[in-house]
Amino acid sequence: MDYLGIDLSCAIGTLRNGEFPAKDCLLPLISKLLGYFLVAASMTVKLPQIMKIVDNKSVKGLSVVAFELEVVGYTIALAYCLNKKLHFSAFGELAFLLIQALILVACIYYFSQPLSVTTWVKAILYFALAPTVFAGKIDPLLFEALYASKHLIFLSARIPQIWKNFRNKSTGQLSFLTCLMNFGGAMARVFTSIQEKAPLSMLMGIVLAIFTNGIIMSQMLLYRSKGKEDKQVKGIKIS
Numbered sequence: 001m002d003y004l005g006i007d008l009s010c011a012i013g014t015l016r017n018g019e020f021p022a023k024d025c026l027l028p029l030i031s032k033l034l035g036y037f038l039v040a041a042s043m044t045v046k047l048p049q050i051m052k053i054v055d056n057k058s059v060k061g062l063s064v065v066a067f068e069l070e071v072v073g074y075t076i077a078l079a080y081c082l083n084k085k086l087h088f089s090a091f092g093e094l095a096f097l098l099i100q101a102l103i104l105v106a107c108i109y110y111f112s113q114p115l116s117v118t119t120w121v122k123a124i125l126y127f128a129l130a131p132t133v134f135a136g137k138i139d140p141l142l143f144e145a146l147y148a149s150k151h152l153i154f155l156s157a158r159i160p161q162i163w164k165n166f167r168n169k170s171t172g173q174l175s176f177l178t179c180l181m182n183f184g185g186a187m188a189r190v191f192t193s194i195q196e197k198a199p200l201s202m203l204m205g206i207v208l209a210i211f212t213n214g215i216i217m218s219q220m221l222l223y224r225s226k227g228k229e230d231k232q233v234k235g236i237k238i239s
Contacts, residue, residue, distance in 0.1 A: 031195035035090060038185055038192070042093030045182060046100035049175040053107045061172010063164045064112065067105050068122065069157035073150045074098040075130055077205075080147040083136040090196050093185065151205045158212035165219045176220050183213040 053059055074097050081091035109115055109123075132138060133146075165171050186209040193203050 028195055031192045034188055035092075035192045035196075038188055039088070039092035039096070041181065041185065042096040045093075045097060045185065046104055046178055048177040049173075050100065050104050050107055052173055052175045053104075053111060056173060057111060058173055059108050059111050061164065061168055061170055061174065062108060063160040064105075064108055066157045066159075066161040067101065067108055069153050071098065071101045071105055071126070073153040073157060074101055075126075075133060076146050076150045076153070079133045079136065080143065080150075082134065083143070087196070090192065090198065148201060151201070151208055154205065155208060155212065158216065162212070162215055162219065165216065165223065170223050171216070171220045174216070174220060176217075176224075179213060179217050179220060183210065183217055186210045186213060 053062075074094055078091070078094040078098055081094065109119065136143065138146075161174075165174075186206050189206045190203070190210070193206060
């Protein structure tokens with residue numbers, strides 16, 4: 001009994017015998033189910049951020065470079081997983097995250113008019129090179145180097161936003177819900193990656209995502225509470 005790469009025979013067989021499935025049977029099953037849950041949940045991860053920008057018609061406090069680098073990182077990671085023919089449950093969320101990241105960058109560009117020549121050049125270069133990367137029509141060694149560099153890319157994507165938050169003492173139009181789902185998804189991926197025996201480089205990237213998303217979430221909580229305190233102080237002074 002194999003559905004979408006999920007082997008149910010082991011668990012169903014032991015349950016029919018009135019026994020609880022053994023760890024060797026249960027953990028891989030949980031990993032597969034959790035993997036597909038993460039893929040399904042990824043369809044909405046960036047929607048709160050997109051909606052917040054569109055509703056407020058503002059990109060105040062957002063680092064454009066951070067979101068552009070996210071698109072590059074997702075593109076490399078997805079192309080690598082597709083060309084390595086990994087199981088969809090192990091990386092499927094990357095496809096939905098990339099689509100949403102592209103929409104998010106488009107929204108940022110739209111509300112950042114007028115766009116510079118550099119911005120147009122970056123957009124044209126991306127859409128010119130992305131098909132080649134997805135098709136895997138590059139040197140295998142270069143492909144491995146690109147995948148290894150994605151950790152640096154994602155780190156570079158988070159640092160500008162973290163620094164901007166720190167400098168402004170505010171997280172601007174960042175969506176707390178999106179950051180929370182990013183953080184929770186990365187935590188869950190640690191378990192599925194270990195169970196799927198994913199490469200160490202992939203596991204390192206997930207741990208890095210937990211660390212950087214954790215910092216941004218901490219900033220959101222810190223500056224939100226600080227903002228409320230400042231409002232209360234101003235209210236006392238006025239009265």
